[in-house]
Amino acid sequence: MPSPPSSSSFDADMRRQTDLGAIWSAIKWGVLAALFLLWGFWLVFFPSPRAEPGSQLFGVAFLVGGAIGLAFIVRIALQRLTPGENALDKELSVFGDPNLVAAEIDVAFAGKRFRPRRVEIAGDWLCYVGKGLTVVRRLDRLIWAYKLRLSHRLNGIIPYRVSYDLIVWDRDGCATAIPGSSTAIDKTLQNLHVATPWLLFGYSETLKESWNSDRADLILYIDNQRQRHITTNVASE
Amino acid sequence: MKQGNPEKGTRKVRRGPIRSRAGGLALILASLLGASIVTALIVDFVSDGRFMILGVCFTVLAGIRGVDTGRRMRLRDGWEELQRDPRPPVIFLRPFREDRRTISNGPIGPQKGADVPAAAAEGRATIEPQIGSALRAIGPFVAVGQPGEWLAPFGADRLYVDEDDWRSTVALLIENSGAIVIQPDATPSTYSELMFVARHVDPQRILMLVPNPALRPLGFERVRRLAGSLLPVPLPQSCTPCDAFIFDRDWNPRPLLFGRDWRPAFLSRLEPSIGPFLNLTLNWLLFGRDWQASLDEFVRQVRHLPVSREQSDAFSTFIQFVRC
Numbered sequence: 034m035p036s037p038p039s040s041s042s043f044d045a046d047m048r049r050q051t052d053l054g055a056i057w058s059a060i061k062w063g064v065l066a067a068l069f070l071l072w073g074f075w076l077v078f079f080p081s082p083r084a085e086p087g088s089q090l091f092g093v094a095f096l097v098g099g100a101i102g103l104a105f106i107v108r109i110a111l112q113r114l115t116p117g118e119n120a121l122d123k124e125l126s127v128f129g130d131p132n133l134v135a136a137e138i139d140v141a142f143a144g145k146r147f148r149p150r151r152v153e154i155a156g157d158w159l160c161y162v163g164k165g166l167t168v169v170r171r172l173d174r175l176i177w178a179y180k181l182r183l184s185h186r187l188n189g190i191i192p193y194r195v196s197y198d199l200i201v202w203d204r205d206g207c208a209t210a211i212p213g214s215s216t217a218i219d220k221t222l223q224n225l226h227v228a229t230p231w232l233l234f235g236y237s238e239t240l241k242e243s244w245n246s247d248r249a250d251l252i253l254y255i256d257n258q259r260q261r262h263i264t265t266n267v268a269s270e
Numbered sequence: 271m272k273q274g275n276p277e278k279g280t281r282k283v284r285r286g287p288i289r290s291r292a293g294g295l296a297l298i299l300a301s302l303l304g305a306s307i308v309t310a311l312i313v314d315f316v317s318d319g320r321f322m323i324l325g326v327c328f329t330v331l332a333g334i335r336g337v338d339t340g341r342r343m344r345l346r347d348g349w350e351e352l353q354r355d356p357r358p359p360v361i362f363l364r365p366f367r368e369d370r371r372t373i374s375n376g377p378i379g380p381q382k383g384a385d386v387p388a389a390a391a392e393g394r395a396t397i398e399p400q401i402g403s404a405l406r407a408i409g410p411f412v413a414v415g416q417p418g419e420w421l422a423p424f425g426a427d428r429l430y431v432d433e434d435d436w437r438s439t440v441a442l443l444i445e446n447s448g449a450i451v452i453q454p455d456a457t458p459s460t461y462s463e464l465m466f467v468a469r470h471v472d473p474q475r476i477l478m479l480v481p482n483p484a485l486r487p488l489g490f491e492r493v494r495r496l497a498g499s500l501l502p503v504p505l506p507q508s509c510t511p512c513d514a515f516i517f518d519r520d521w522n523p524r525p526l527l528f529g530r531d532w533r534p535a536f537l538s539r540l541e542p543s544i545g546p547f548l549n550l551t552l553n554w555l556l557f558g559r560d561w562q563a564s565l566d567e568f569v570r571q572v573r574h575l576p577v578s579r580e581q582s583d584a585f586s587t588f589i590q591f592v593r594c
Contacts, residue, residue: 166383177377181386198384202377210384242485244377246395250488 043160044121044135046147050162051121052114058165059110066106069099120167128171138169152199152211152221154228159201161211168209170201176255177202177233177240178225180218181210202244204252231258286347286430287415287422294343301336305329342421348412348429355410358448362398362413362426363440363467364479365457369416369423371395397479397513397528398425401451404565405477408572409448414440437462445470449572453479454496461496468500473517474575477526477568484511516568528564 076084076092113119117131125131125138141156150163159175161168178201185194199211199218213221226234233240233255243251312325352359376389398413402425405411414436415428422428431439440463444450450471454464467476478497481489498504503521512525 164384168383183386198386200386202379206379208377208379208381208383208386210381210386212384239485239487241374241377243488244379245374246371246481246486247489247492250492254488 042135042139043142043145043147044139047160047162047167048119048121050147050149051119051167054162054165054167055110055113055119059106059113062106063103063110066099066102069095070103071099073097073099121162121169124167124169128169134169150213151217152213152224154221154224159225164212166211168211170203170209172225172229173259174203174205175201175225175229175232176204176252177244178222179234179236180215180222181236182215204255206248229259231255231262287419287428288343289345289347289422291344294340297340297343298337301333301340304336305333339421342424345422345424346427348410348415348427351410351412351427352429357409358446359410359412359443360405360408360449360451361440361443361447362411362451362453363444363460363463364396364413364453365455365460366416367457368396368453368455369394394423396425398451401528401565402426404569405449405451407569412443441466447471447475449475449477449568451477451479454493456492456496461500464497464500468502472519472575473521474519474571476517477565478515478517478523480505480512480514482511482513483509516571526564526568 073092073095076088077096080089080092116122122131125134128134138156138158138160141158142153142160145153145155147153147160147162151161153160154172157172159168159170159172178199181198181200183196183198184192185196186192197213197215197218199213199221201209201211203209211218211221222234225232233251308329309326312322312329316322316325371394372391373393373395374389374391376387378389381388398411402411411426412429413426415422415430417430417433419428429439429443444463444466450467452460452464452467454460480493483490494505494507501521503517503523505515505523506525509525511527513528514526515523516526517523
């Protein structure tokens with residue numbers, strides 16, 4: 034049984050950041066619920082003389098909704114902070130015993146400092162913690178990666194913001210979207226290309242249709258590419 | 271001892287879909303009338319512009335869905351069509367999953383992480399409704415229907431057969447067909463169908479639908495390997511973009527690209543956005559492509575082949591038998 038991660042290990046830093054993310058998320062939603070509570074309290078106990086009839090009923094609804102929401106947020110936050118139940122443990126448990134996987138990640142990232150909101154790639158692992166999102170992926174399970182540019186529009190018409198995400202599809206058919214700046218995602222894709230040259234990079238209609246309609250063949254193709262790469266590397270060594 | 275009902279507790283399997291020409295017509299008229307009345311009421315009584323637009327859009331979409339459902343209820347039964355039309359039929363053989371496959375505007379799959387819009391379906395991937403009108407020049411266009419369907423899909427007229435003897439029914443249909451449209455894939459049923467077709471059908475009567483190698487190279491390669499193991503002449507390893515192959519009498523394949531686009535560019539660009547919200551008729555009017563011209567060569571080739579009277583008679587007897 035491996036010893037629990039030391040306080041300065043890569044895994045411990047990720048764990049700390051995951052907990053901070055859970056707390057920050059709880060605070061953010063908790064403030065919203067508290068505002069509802071406050072508004073409801075105001076409507077019920079200090080009704081304005083010019084208030085429309087029935088506004089007190091709204092106040093009661095806000096009070097009840099806010100209280101239920103606050104209780105739910107606290108419960109979720111406590112659950113997320115419980116060892117074994119938090120987001121990082123859930124991500125690690127996909128690959129086996131979380132302690133063993135954490136130790137493996139520590140070995141892969143030995144000597145590297147964890148940086149929140151950066152996609153870190155080393156050994157067989159891709160890790161990201163930030164913006165309430167925790168991602169741990171084995172590189173040999175990835176199939177396809179590309180940068181997605183999203184144009185946000187007001188009422189679906191007026192563009193007001195552009196955001197970028199790194200999209201990574203794995204062999205289980207699941208996508209992970211990691212937000213970031215355009216340059217950061219480009220750099221991550223470059224690093225990913227160095228670590229896993231067999232992966233599919235970039236988006237095209239051909240890749241999209243192949244993924245949707247011929248997924249098993251696409252995964253087999255990537256497996257063959259990976260095997261060929263490993264064989265070439267072993268031969269050259 | 272009380273005898274239990276043997277059917278009690280067992281799930282009843284629906285053999286055929288809901289079909290009613292009168293019911294379908296009634297639904298179409300009710301949908302049109304209902305949508306018009308509700309739209310008029312919304313315009314009259316709703317003062318808020320946003321709710322008015324939303325309400326009208328919702329009503330129009332519901333009306334279109336109702337009309338489409340009515341049209342599907344009115345679709346002809348394949349067996350009736352075979353009895354009505356004395357010509358040898360065109361049989362469409364494909365894996366059932368092709369009926370459900372859709373074209374999406376992005377990669378399909380569950381997503382985790384940042385808020386990214388999921389892929390939306392743009393419509394059915396099958397091209398049978400489009401090729402159907404051209405192929406009906408040869409004979410009635412029929413396909414075996416998927417058991418358990420509530421409504422027959424647009425395209426080939428569906429024949430619903432018992433699950434126990436579908437193989438023998440399909441074999442008889444193939445032997446007596448005027449032409450075969452086959453969409454092979456790596457499934458046991460389409461493999462056996464392709465094997466049967468390769469042995470018993472004149473290659474000039476076969477239209478083989480394949481994934482376009484320009485869009486789905488891996489799918490094309492899968493079908494090419496499958497066909498290579500069964501056909502006397504393999505499909506070409508690399509070829510120009512194509513949707514199908516036709517064959518000469520020596521099994522030499524000739525690629526065919528469907529749907530040369532005659533539309534102005536702006537309509538092509540609009541299709542992914544508004545196409546899914548329209549019904550088949552409107553889609554065809556706005557976004558229809560020249561499918562007829564693409565299939566002319568195949569239709570001409572088949573029509574020049576002789577049809578033996580004996581074959582037609584045997585087939586008529588078979589249809590009578592099935593109908594009885």
